[in-house]
Amino acid sequence: MSPQATSPYGPRADTGPPGMTAKLLRFCEELRGEGVAVGTSEILDAFAALEQVPWTSQEDFREALAATLVKSQEDRRLFELLFERWFFRTTEAEAIERGIGEEGQRHEGGERLDIDELREQIRQAIVEGNDGEMRDLARLAIAAFGRQGEGSGVVGVDVQRIRRTLGLSTGAQQAPDGDGGELPPIEREDLSRFERHLRRELERKLIERTSTLPPSRPLAELDRALPTSPTQDLAAVHRAVSQMKRRLATLGQEQRGRRKGQAVDVRRTMRSSLQTGGVPLYLRYRPKRPRRPEIYVLCDVSTSVTSASVFFLSVLHALHDSFRKLRSFVFIERISEVTEIFEHERDFREIAKRISGEGGVADVSGYTDYGRVWLEFLTEISDDLDPRSTVIVLGDARTNGREPHADVFAQVSERAGRLFWLNPEPKLYWNYGDSVMAAYERYCDGAFECWTTRHLENFVNVVAGGVPAGE
Amino acid sequence: MNATPTPASVAETKQALAEANYLADESAALVSFLAQRLGKPVLVEGPAGVGKTELAKALARASGRELIRLQCYEGLDEAKALYEWNYRKQLLRIQAGGEAGWEEVHDDIFDKEFLLERPLMQAIASSEPVVLLIDEIDKTDQEFEAMLLELLSDFQITIPELGQVSATTMPIVVLTSNNSRELTEALKRRCLYLWLDYPEMEREMEIVHLHAPELPEALARRLVEVIRMVRALDLKKPPSIAESIDWARTLLLMGAEDIDRETFEQSMSIIVKHRTDIDLVAERVGVKLSGAPTQTPS
Numbered sequence: 001m002s003p004q005a006t007s008p009y010g011p012r013a014d015t016g017p018p019g020m021t022a023k024l025l026r027f028c029e030e031l032r033g034e035g036v037a038v039g040t041s042e043i044l045d046a047f048a049a050l051e052q053v054p055w056t057s058q059e060d061f062r063e064a065l066a067a068t069l070v071k072s073q074e075d076r077r078l079f080e081l082l083f084e085r086w087f088f089r090t091t092e093a094e095a096i097e098r099g100i101g102e103e104g105q106r107h108e109g110g111e112r113l114d115i116d117e118l119r120e121q122i123r124q125a126i127v128e129g130n131d132g133e134m135r136d137l138a139r140l141a142i143a144a145f146g147r148q149g150e151g152s153g154v155v156g157v158d159v160q161r162i163r164r165t166l167g168l169s170t171g172a173q174q175a176p177d178g179d180g181g182e183l184p185p186i187e188r189e190d191l192s193r194f195e196r197h198l199r200r201e202l203e204r205k206l207i208e209r210t211s212t213l214p215p216s217r218p219l220a221e222l223d224r225a226l227p228t229s230p231t232q233d234l235a236a237v238h239r240a241v242s243q244m245k246r247r248l249a250t251l252g253q254e255q256r257g258r259r260k261g262q263a264v265d266v267r268r269t270m271r272s273s274l275q276t277g278g279v280p281l282y283l284r285y286r287p288k289r290p291r292r293p294e295i296y297v298l299c300d301v302s303t304s305v306t307s308a309s310v311f312f313l314s315v316l317h318a319l320h321d322s323f324r325k326l327r328s329f330v331f332i333e334r335i336s337e338v339t340e341i342f343e344h345e346r347d348f349r350e351i352a353k354r355i356s357g358e359g360g361v362a363d364v365s366g367y368t369d370y371g372r373v374w375l376e377f378l379t380e381i382s383d384d385l386d387p388r389s390t391v392i393v394l395g396d397a398r399t400n401g402r403e404p405h406a407d408v409f410a411q412v413s414e415r416a417g418r419l420f421w422l423n424p425e426p427k428l429y430w431n432y433g434d435s436v437m438a439a440y441e442r443y444c445d446g447a448f449e450c451w452t453t454r455h456l457e458n459f460v461n462v463v464a465g466g467v468p469a470g471e
Numbered sequence: 472m473n474a475t476p477t478p479a480s481v482a483e484t485k486q487a488l489a490e491a492n493y494l495a496d497e498s499a500a501l502v503s504f505l506a507q508r509l510g511k512p513v514l515v516e517g518p519a520g521v522g523k524t525e526l527a528k529a530l531a532r533a534s535g536r537e538l539i540r541l542q543c544y545e546g547l548d549e550a551k552a553l554y555e556w557n558y559r560k561q562l563l564r565i566q567a568g569g570e571a572g573w574e575e576v577h578d579d580i581f582d583k584e585f586l587l588e589r590p591l592m593q594a595i596a597s598s599e600p601v602v603l604l605i606d607e608i609d610k611t612d613q614e615f616e617a618m619l620l621e622l623l624s625d626f627q628i629t630i631p632e633l634g635q636v637s638a639t640t641m642p643i644v645v646l647t648s649n650n651s652r653e654l655t656e657a658l659k660r661r662c663l664y665l666w667l668d669y670p671e672m673e674r675e676m677e678i679v680h681l682h683a684p685e686l687p688e689a690l691a692r693r694l695v696e697v698i699r700m701v702r703a704l705d706l707k708k709p710p711s712i713a714e715s716i717d718w719a720r721t722l723l724l725m726g727a728e729d730i731d732r733e734t735f736e737q738s739m740s741i742i743v744k745h746r747t748d749i750d751l752v753a754e755r756v757g758v759k760l761s762g763a764p765t766q767t768p769s
Contacts, residue, residue, distance in 0.1 A: 041660055045511065049663075052508045053481060053501065060481055063501040071659040073516065073650075073666050276558050 001259045021047075027086050029250060030068065034082060036075045042068055043186045059131075088200065118144060119166050126168070126190045131197075138197040142205065143165060159198045168194070262286065294325045294388055296381065296416070298393030299354070302368040310423070311451060312394045314354055316342065328353060328358040329382075351396070367397060371405030378412055384414040393421045394450075395431070398438040406439040413443040422450035477507045482540045484533075491527030493522070494678050502665040503530055512623045512644035514608075514659060517667035519649055520711020524606055525665070527645035532604040535707060536643070539597075541590040541613045550673035553628060555593045556587045557732060581632035592636070595628055600640035608658075611646040616658050623661045641752075669702060670712065678712060683719035693730050694719055700756050718742050732760040 023361040024046065028038045045068040064082055070079045125133040141162055167331050168191060267446060268284035276282070297319060316328050320342040327339045341354050385391075391412060413419045421444045423430065423437060429438040441447045448459045478484045484507070487498035495503065501528070503514045515523045530537035541552055558631045561580040568576045584746075588596060594603040608616065622628060626638035639731065648654060671676065679686065694715065702709045710718075718741045727734045735757055743752050 035497070037656065039660060045663070048509050049505050052505060059497050060501055063498045064505065067502045067505060067663045067665060068499070071514075071662075071664045074664060076664075277562050281558075391694075 003118050013208075017098070024050075024065075027082070030082055030086055031069065032078065034078050036078055038069055040102055042071075056171075059097070070239060084200075088203075089152050113167075115144060117137060119168075121165060122168065122194065126194050129156065129203070131193075134194050134197045135201070138194065139199065142201055142211040158202055159195055162198055164196060182332040227363045232327045294384075294386075294390065295327070296385075296389060297318065297326065297328045298335070298377065298391070298392045299328065299330050299396070300332070301330045301394075312422075315394065315456065317351060329377070331368070331373045333367060333372065335380070337380075367400040367402075368395070368403050368439075370397065370399045371408070374408040374412060378408055382411075385412070387417040389416050390418045390420070391416045393419070394423050394424075396422075396423055396435065397421075397440055399436055400433050401434050404439050405434045406436075406443070409440055410443045413445075417446045419443065420445060420459070422455075423447060424451045425449065478504060480651065485492040487533035488529050489497070489527040489585075491532035491535075492681060493525060494674060495526070495683060496670065496674060499665060502663050505663055506643055506645075507534070509663075510641045511618055512646060512662045513664035513665055514654070514669060515645060515647045515665045518669070518709070518711070519667060520713045521667045521668055522712055524604065525646040527602060527606075527647070530643055530645065533598075534602065534643070537599060537601045538592045538604060539590050539642075542613075543607045543609075545610055546613055547611050547613065550589070552589050552591050552615070553618075554630065555587045556581070557587050558739075561743050562685045563586050583633070583653050586630075586633075591622060592628060593661045594642045594644075594692070595622070595626060595638045600638060600642060602643045602645065602700055605644065605650060605750055608646045609651045609654060613655060616655055620657055622663065623658070623765060634674045641710065658695075669709075671701065675699075675712065675715060676705060676757070679715055679719045682716045683723060686719050690722065690727070690729065691719065694722065697730055697735070697756065697760075698742065701752055702757070704751060706743070706751065706754055707745045708743075708748065730760060732757055735760050 025043070028043055031038050038324075045471060046065055049064040049068045050061070053064045055061050066079055067308070070076045104299055118137070122137045122141065123136075126138055209228075262285040265284045265286045269280050272282060272284055273280040297316055299316055301313075320328065327337065328342060329335050329337050338355055341351055362448075421437075421440060425435070426447050429435065430441075437447065448455065448462070448463060450456055450459055478487060480500050485495055488495045488500060488503065502513055502650050515526060517523055525539075528538060530536075547707045564580050564585070565576055568579075586592075590603070594601050605619070608619075623644060626641065629753040630636060669675070674693055675698070676691050679691050679695060680688075680760050683691075688708070698710055698715050698718070713715070718738060720732070721738050721741050723724060725734065725738065727738075736753065739749060739757075
């Protein structure tokens with residue numbers, strides 16, 4: 001690997017290893033800034049790995065960095081975003097500094113190329129998924145497009161215009177020359193890959209023209225946010241809940257130490273003593289049966305929590321997938337059990353429909369009556385509640401001015417082993433207006449704000465005795 | 472077995488894996504290459520059935536090394552993973568010693584001869600280089616993970632009675648995880664990370680072709696299309712690559728020429744394994760296929 005080696009993003013005549021080291025370190029800094037835990041040992045690994053792969057191949061270079069720096073799928077997504085941005089920007093910055101333009105070096109062919117022929121080639125490259133080819137063709141397309149003088153100057157608009165001019169869309173298409181043959185269909189992801197190339201090349205041209213870099217935005221604005229549509233969220237909720245399952249099941253056992261309170265299994269001890277000549281060297285203990293958590297979930301579905309109830313229902317849905325012994329209730333003014341629906345219905349939308357339709361929610365006034373809910377819950381369930389059960393309440397504690405019956409809630413809390421409250425409102429709004437969170441909170445083992453999967457994970461962490469995840 | 476020398480380039484690794492019947496994508500090939508060159512363990516994560524375990528097996532075949540496998544489960548302890556003293560043999564030795572004094576015997580019975588080597592120990596002590604597969608590490612307890620740390624960073628095991636046993640040859644270590652729990656940072660830090668996902672259309676076709684070569688091209692394409700359709704649904708257990716291959720073989724046995732509704736309904740249970748999923752798939756995918764239904768879908 002000579003210092004003359006070209007970097008993945010075009011010629012880099014005399015920035016040898018020393019410059020590269022600094023750049024990589026700054027890239028790692030950037031990753032840390034976005035919350036990826038990159039330790040010194042990871043950085044050392046990355047350098048060791050880079051000694052083994054050719055830097056000239058962008059793919060290898062990126063994968064080598066990813067394999068060493070990034071240790072989870074989520075971080076990997078961040079890495080991809082940052083990598084694109086960082087190496088694109090540093091190369092461009094350097095190019096401006098040195099006054100290197102790529103114009104006039106390659107792809108002069110744009111003048112001679114016919115649009116139809118170009119279209120064919122691009123289609124070919126997209127179907128084959130060849131990145132290098134796509135990049136080159138994207139430039140050609142931009143050159144051809146620029147000749148027609150239609151550039152709007154706004155990158156996003158231009159990308160779509162070029163795509164339309166080239167007649168590229170997903171799905172199978174009739175060949176334009178009319179011989180009836182069907183062109184291979186283009187997958188959506190492949191097409192968007194080509195669009196990314198277009199975008200990048202357009203940005204590069206813009207930078208070359210104006211000799212300035214657009215300000216770098218923090219990644220949060222780009223697309224770090226969690227997917228918010230309920231069906232997409234479902235997967236994330238399921239993940240958090242399956243973690244919760246493990247943690248609830250083993251809760252409070254690991255701290256107690258292994259041998260305490262265990263009974264010796266005489267039969268198995270005698271049996272194993274045969275190995276040691278009849279001397280019971282090793283004691284065998286009765287296996288500890290893990291305790292089966294019994295969970296009761298109460299979920300507010302009134303209008304004041306409409307925005308959160310989809311999320312809550314998906315939490316319930318996920319809980320049902322993980323716990324055998326789970327009883328769920330929804331309530332507005334009165335309480336009704338919906339365990340059956342969740343057990344027999346798989347499709348989330350169907351569940352939501354059935355709950356609003358036949359859930360039997362006694363919805364007389366449409367206003368939540370927490371006091372009444374506790375009374376009903378206690379009469380219905382009190383015999384089953386025991387110290388092994390966990391009660392989780394999902395609600396905003398807004399009583400609409402009715403009697404909160406905190407004393408009844410206290411009884412529930414007393415009988416149940418643990419009681420948690422997840423509130424869909426930010427802590428700031430608790431006890432504001434008709435919210436009586438404070439009256440209930442003191443009987444809870446924990447009360448948490450919860451309206452994203454991140455909060456849910458946080459809840460899981462706290463319940464498991466861990467450190468709350470940073471916001 | 473003669474171990475081949477470490478490969479010189481990523482392309483070479485990819486080639487070797489392909490010869491061992493494993494079509495690796497770019498990142499899998501690169502990480503395997505780095506693992507051999509840097510001597511670092513690889514942590515492979517991904518959904519069930521995307522070929523995590525198979526990667527380790529293919530690596531063993533490709534490099535001509537022996538594969539040592541440790542299947543993890545809850546409650547796995549050192550005695551089953553590392554080593555155990557062979558009591559019976561030790562007892563025999565004491566009895567056979569007869570009049571020999573304790574002084575003589577007690578050094579003797581804690582000798583390599585009385586050590587029962589378990590997978591991790593085997594991998595370290597082996598004179599030939601091996602591939603060590605630690606499967607489903609997420610199933611074990613955190614304590615076990617902590618115990619692995621010494622092994623993974625220094626490739627050595629400390630036995631109180633014997634001292635340190637260090638690896639004479641560098642094993643390739645592959646850890647797989649289904650992500651059912653978050654692994655500790657300490658463990659992750661020592662590993663190269665590889666995420667395997669469901670492959671892209673073309674690669675999956677190649678994989679199917681590799682394992683069921685008699686399947687006609689057009690049918691294979693159709694099969695992969697349907698599988699991808701099924702995966703796009705919100706299922707409890709989406710079909711894995713292994714199930715695609717099983718299905719391809721089933722279609723061959725059935726002598727099917729096209730995947731129409733009838734064939735699909737008959738063989739659907741190969742790719743979908745939950746009752747609720749079956750209903751959902753029949754409803755969403757079955758109807759898109761041509762041909763009359765054999766029976767009214769339940």
